[in-house]
Amino acid sequence: MRKLVVTTVAAILLASGPMAFAAPHQTTGSIKQFTAGKSLVLQDGSTFQLAKTFKDPGLKVGEKVSVTWDMSGKNKIAESVTVTK
Template sequence: MRKLIVSAAAAALLASGSIAFAAVKHTTGTVKTYDGTAMSLVLDDGSTFTLPKTFKDPGLKAGEKVRVSWDMSGKNKVAESVKIEK
């Protein structure tokens, strides 16, 4: 019985840890380059994001302050949303 409880507790701990790693991250910065053809966005700090095919350009241009919500896909930062900051 004790082994079952310990195993269940360990499984719950591992499951909750993997959920925490799946959380979306947020970055704010200034647009350095935006390429709608290559679906890429680079901020002035060097952060590079791949944009999804469904991305709708809110009017991005160099010098625009933005907030990027993103997640990792392999070694790439994939933007889930990009919003212009005022």
């Protein structure tokens, strides 16, 4: 029984490791370039591909935004973009 518990705990710990790295990131900045349905570039040069499920909240060049994103290969995929003040 003890062997089963130790094995189960070890499996849970090993499986939870990659989930910590999969957490989305957040970046803030002003919009330099915005192509609806395709990409978003901030003033600092950060470039994001927009997710297929992205809903445009009426973004405009120069607005300060907060971008929640995750990596997909070598691309930063913006999951959500919200206007900040």
